[in-house]
Amino acid sequence: MKKTKVCVVGAGTAGMSAAWSLSRYPEKFEVTVCERKPQAGGVATTEHLEVQPGVYCDINDGVQGGSSSYKNSILLHREVNFQPSPVHMRVSFGQDSRSWTNYLPSETNGKEIQELQSEIHRFGLYLKLISWLEPIFIFIPIWLTARLFCLSSRFTNAMLYPLTALFFGTGNQTANVSSALIARVFLDPDLKLFDYNSERLLASQADMFAFDKLSEIYQALADRCLPESRRQMFIEMQMN
Template identity: 40%
Template sequence: MLKKVAIIGAGAAGMSCAATLAKHPEFAVTLIDIDSHTGGQATSIPLDQSTHGASSLNDGVQGGSQIFRHTFQFFRRYGYEPQPVKLQVAFGKGRNFWTNVFPNALVDQHSAEIKKLLRVLTCVKYLMPILGIMPVKTILRLFRFSADFSNQMVLQLLALFLGTGNQTPNVSSVLLERLFNDPQMKLWEYDPDTLLPNLPLMYTFPNLNNFYRDLAAGLRVKGVDIRLNCNVTIVERGKKGVVLQLQDHEEGQSTGQPSTETFDDLVICCPADESKNLLGQNATWREKYVLGGVKFFNDLTITHSDSNYFRQIFESVYDPKLCAKPTTQERKNQIAFAEQEPRSQKDGWLGFRPMYYMHSYVSDSTKIEMGFNCSNYQHQFREELGENKPPLPQDQHVLQTIFLNDQEKDLWTWDAIDPSKIISYVIDPFLAI
């Protein structure tokens, strides 16, 4: 007898769950989502290729590291290949600038603290029940790291790792330890000299709209009933199963009459606050406790081509004044790499072409603004140019600026972005535990 399973949410988690259950013939899977597309926040937007050098952009999810092997398996199963890219970052501005591309003063200044942090992470690993649950900000104060090192380097790098924005200081310190030391979680090796290693390998994703379209088609062939533009308004659990009230939903409006359907099991692949609301009074005390322990804050992501704004906020072009002394051959080689005229490569760029950007606000160094140069990062821009070609002019690049937590929007500088150069914008909730 078939077991009817409903999955609420057709984002990455819901699609993965449906794909796993579809392998087993004893399950009849129904996948439900209020949106008109699968993939959740993993979306692509069209671009004017004649202006920006590519016809599309992955705007919600940029890429990942080699630990994303299960994601890569899904891509390859449907004929898509993740593409390698050597990571370049540019954090801070002026005296607070640092990068993993060439030696710089801030990294040299905090050399002793970088080595010390590696020892502290070892302590966290072996004293996890005590130290691991402490917030990162507490560990940094407890072991007397300087505020400059904590705010300009550690917290910014962890925000890049986790995407936790201005809530990063409240993240449990065990996550910082695991992201450097756990073979299943770490993105890169910890570099005891520079914190972030020089040009580590990352991967960019294929066109995510196309991938999730093909994945959805493949799931339908396997018998998965995918219902988009469908909202779950009520969840009732009882001895005979789970009863869902379903409502058609298009363009933000409910349409038609609601209906009910009974399933044997339910998997909720939604954010914690949505899951708690769905369960309502039927939630157990454990569910209320766990789901209620997550807070969400709204970010504003603006995709644009205002390179003047980017240059004012970040160090986006190579400046020899930012280099530290070339005291070793390795440092000389890194400077020589950064000084090159930029040229496209299969795995990134020759020359200083940062992809990830971050800086602290002058008025509050514990708060940050994030940015991406998508033209430097995503592989389709290099592929269209061809190998060993110079980049397009800066004012044709596709950039993203992420303003964190709308409760602190008095810090935001979004009104300085030229409105005529905005490609798209979206408000995204991000979570902090």
């Protein structure tokens, strides 16, 4: 069988993931990766920092970890013998009496949680409705859904928007995120990041994973999925 020659431009997380996937079928594909930087991983890098005199630690840039729904990333890391570390994720928003968290009981949380209990409960019902009518809500941004469901601006600005920005990193475009995506990160087993909680909105201390040294992970992938001849070309591209 004639092999298909594939050139992957960029050795970032997506590029190396594609190269790794194709390299699992060496009888079908001959893979070359072109990268201009001196290391694989793209923006997924690791900094070795001195936090105190003589005390160093490694900190990943960009994505620090993910939920159990990040199945492909976790599988990819384990493939090159890097085990993500299980962690319990705590989040908090706001300050003083307007703060709220996912790890304190509702009665000891900020006023925001206590005073918005009815909307938090209703939001859980709305998530199910959005999921059921996903073909429609995929086109409806969350700002419009909030109005349709009569959610207060306080709930929207203090809880819904900050949470969405945390999920997707959407900044000032948060209000335009599809409502169907919000429902999915709560309800879809393959995508969800948090479990819904009728008292705090988010389940307490969600199970997450912290990634190991990203620079080493993606360099190990380059070593694993590229044969010696292609790896040499990869190195030459780095030097150029």
